[in-house]
Amino acid sequence: MADVRIVAKAMDDLADDWHWVLLVGAQELEPRVYFAQLVRTACGLLLSDTPRVVRLFDMGAPAEPTCPGCRSDGLDPALRAAILEAIKSAEAVPTG
Numbered sequence: 001m002a003d004v005r006i007v008a009k010a011m012d013d014l015a016d017d018w019h020w021v022l023l024v025g026a027q028e029l030e031p032r033v034y035f036a037q038l039v040r041t042a043c044g045l046l047l048s049d050t051p052r053v054v055r056l057f058d059m060g061a062p063a064e065p066t067c068p069g070c071r072s073d074g075l076d077p078a079l080r081a082a083i084l085e086a087i088k089s090a091e092a093v094p095t096g
């Protein structure tokens, strides 16, 4: 089993950015159909935490994601979450 990384939208939200969607522990059943243990995005969205069959559709995905979180690739998700949290709390501090 391996992790498969594709550029896709998170579920059915067509207004959403393109993300790196990770099919964790994926097994290819047939072309474009995978059985995955976990489905999440590189920016930390958990799309499915139970094993499921994932069918990939050609939705004209770009080569690179448009989601800013997914584009800053290679950063550990927990670390990124901590950084985002820190940015949020910094913004919450009154400046006046």
Ligand SMILES: [Zn+2]
Pocket (backbone or CB within 6 Å): 017, 018, 019, 020, 041, 042, 043, 044, 067, 068, 069, 070
């Ligand atoms: Zn993303």
